[in-house]
Amino acid sequence: MTDEGIDYALEGRSGLRPYSGLKAVRIQLFSPAPHLSALIQLDFIKGWPLIVHSSTLDGQIAEGRGRTFVAFVTDLHRRLSPQDRARIVFRRGFSPIRHLVITIGAVMIAVPAFGLLLLALVGQVSIGEAIWPGIPGALLAAGFLNLAFWSRPGRYDPERLPDGLLPRS
Structure with a gap:
C-alpha cells in the first residue's frame, strides 16, 4: 500500500x-x-x-x-x-442473501435431526436409530448457525x- x-x-x-x-x-x-x-x-x-x-x-x-x-x-x-x-x-x-441461505440451510438440517430425537423420546424409533443421524445433523446445524451468527450482515x-x-x- x-x-x-x-x-x-x-x-x-x-x-x-x-x-x-x-x-x-x-x-x-x-x-x-x-x-x-x-x-x-x-x-x-x-x-x-x-x-x-x-x-x-x-x-x-x-x-x-x-x-x-x-x-x-x-x-x-x-x-x-x-x-x-x-x-x-x-x-x-456475508451479504444478506447469503446469510439467509446459510440460516435456512441450518434450519433445514436441524429440523429433521431434532425431529428424530423427539421421535426417540416418545418411543416411535429406537434411541440408536435417532442418535446416529440426529447427533451429527444437530452438530452440523449448530456449526452453520454459529457461522451465521458471526457472519451476520x-x-x-x-x-x-x-x-x-x-x-x-
Whole structure:
C-alpha cells in the first residue's frame, strides 16, 4: 500500500487502485474459529473488486498470514482520509442473501435431526436409530448457525474494526 492507493501485481496485471476510487469495503469471516479464513473485499467505482484472503485459496493456513492480513486491514483503514471514510460503505459479514441461505440451510438440517430425537423420546424409533443421524445433523446445524451468527450482515465504523471478523493467528 502507498499513500495514494493499493499497488498490486496479479496474474500478469499490475496497477495502482487509488483510495479515491474505493466505494465499499466488506470484511467477512468463513469460520468463527480464530485461525480460519477471513477476507476483505474492496469494491471500486471502476474495475473488478480486489479480494484479499487471510489464508490461501485452498484453505491452508500459512504461518503468520493471519497477522499479515490483520496488518493489511488495519493499515488500509488508517490510510483512508476522513473524506474517503465518509464516502465509503463499510460492510461486515456475508451479504444478506447469503446469510439467509446459510440460516435456512441450518434450519433445514436441524429440523429433521431434532425431529428424530423427539421421535426417540416418545418411543416411535429406537434411541440408536435417532442418535446416529440426529447427533451429527444437530452438530452440523449448530456449526452453520454459529457461522451465521458471526457472519451476520451489517455495517461497521472504520474507526473501530470488527474484531470478531479478524483472524487472531
